[in-house]
Amino acid sequence: MNETIRTIQNHRSIRSFLDKEVDDVIIDEILRAAQSMPNSINGQQSSVIVIKDKETKAKIAQLAGGQKWVEDAPVFLLFVLDFIKPVLRLRKTG
Numbered sequence: 001m002n003e004t005i006r007t008i009q010n011h012r013s014i015r016s017f018l019d020k021e022v023d024d025v026i027i028d029e030i031l032r033a034a035q036s037m038p039n040s041i042n043g044q045q046s047s048v049i050v051i052k053d054k055e056t057k058a059k060i061a062q063l064a065g066g067q068k069w070v071e072d073a074p075v076f077l078l079f080v081l082d083f084i085k086p087v088l089r090l091r092k093t094g
């Protein structure tokens with residue numbers, strides 16, 4: 001079995017976080033990996049908002065139906081999918 005398949009099959013979600021900052025180098029690495037994911041018509045439809053502010057995380061946790069772990073995580077990555085973005089870009093460039 002290759003390493004990628006093994007990693008996927010061994011995946012476990014853990015929603016309990018240490019009260020410890022996540023280094024920006026690690027966050028950049030995750031964002032670069034996200035940018036490398038496949039997408040439709042090279043439209044780059046997803047944007048990622050990096051949220052560290054406790055109050056903002058608390059609001060999102062509440063809006064998501066009381067998901068306390070969103071507030072507790074030292075950093076929360078909000079993925080926004082926008083399928084209109086590539087259409088607007090095409091219109092601009094003709």
Ligand SMILES: Cc1cc2nc3c(=O)[nH]c(=O)nc-3n(C[C@H](O)[C@H](O)[C@H](O)COP(=O)(O)O)c2cc1C
Pocket residue numbers: 012013014015064067
């Ligand atoms: C369609 C879909 C919706 C999801 N919604 C939530 C959610 O609302 N809250 C959550 O904690 N995980 C949700 N998950 C699971 C997350 O993708 C993820 O597994 C989890 O946040 C923990 O991250 P980790 O698996 O990288 O440890 C969802 C997954 C899918 C596929």
